[in-house]
Amino acid sequence: MHRWGEWILGVTTKQGATMPGLTLQQDGNTLTGHYSSETLVEAEVTGTVESSQVIISFFADPGVGQEVPFIYERTVDGDGACTGSVDLAGRLATGTFRATKS
Structure with a gap:
């Protein structure tokens, strides 16, 4: 499974x-x-x-005045999509995501 290319992430958190x-x-x-989000940030x-x-x-910086870590951990599914967890700012916000190649 190639992990390079363009992906769309469906991210869900309490926020x-x-x-x-x-x-x-x-x-x-x-x-x-490169990560690009209209609601949060652009980052390498x-x-x-x-x-x-x-x-x-x-x-x-997700709008809190300082840069914080964003960590996405995922497992590649058999259908080529990926599911996983997201940790924003050291567990300040956590959630899940599903990534599909665009």
Whole structure:
């Protein structure tokens, strides 16, 4: 399963739902790319791939006056989509997401 390319994330937290975009490039076990959300931020991302587990993270200011960590952990499903968890600002907000290739 290729993890690079353009993805749409359906993210749900207690604060609401959003659908950011994610563009990834893969070099071995390393991921780099760009995260874009109209409700939150734009940021450059880094990540790692280990078998079907993918972790992507970045720092951004979601409107609180300082940059905080965003961490997405996901497992690649058999249909090519991904599901996982999201941790914003060290568990200040948590939720789930489903990613599909666009």
